[in-house]
Amino acid sequence: MSQPAPADENRRRLTPDESAGLLARPLAGVFSTLHPAGWIHSVPVHFLYADGEIRFLAEADAVKSRNAARTGQATLCVETTDGTVRSFVSVSGPVTVRRPPPVADLVALDEKYGRSDFSSGWSEDELAAAVILVLRPDRWIAWADWD
Structure with a gap:
């Protein structure tokens, strides 16, 4: 009988507070959905984490929006390296x-990312063509590792 692999002493799970802290940072994430042809569609996104939800601004007819609406499922992965410590959170x-x-979501995106284009200057037609995709994580993978 084979023995389980030894635990990696340079790796640990992030706590829920550490995971939330990483998602609160102004980092880009990779948002993934499943295309009708079966391949994974992944794109970089800015996002908000609030009230247990992750929110993304998107065009209503964007591939990610159509895929998310069709399947009702999505994934976000965020990674950062601080010094020698790499941390990541992947939620689906x-x-x-x-x-x-x-x-309020548009203003919060502006504040988080130091921008002003999410919440201002939109025509009614542009606003009508936009959506907020809302991911409610039910699966979390969150780790930190270091040298």
């Missing part, structure tokens, strides 16, 4: 579409 779960995007 059900996703819904909010239309039109709530102004």
Whole structure:
């Protein structure tokens, strides 16, 4: 009978608070959905983590939006390296579409990423063509490792 692999002493699970802290940082994430042809569609995104939800601004007719609406599932992965410590959070779960995007989410995205284009200068037509995709994580993978 084979023995289990020894634990990696340079790796540990992130706590829920550490995971939430990583998601609160102004990092880009990779948002993934399943295309109808069966391949994974992954794109970089800015996002909000609030009230146990992860929110993304998107065009209503974007591939990620169509895939998320069709399957009702998505994944986000965020990674960062601070010094010699690499940390990542990968979450997946059900996703819904909010239309039109709530102004509070647009303002919060601006504040998080030091921008001003999410919440200002939108025409009514542009706002009508946008959505907020809302991921409610039900699976979390969160680790830190170091040299």
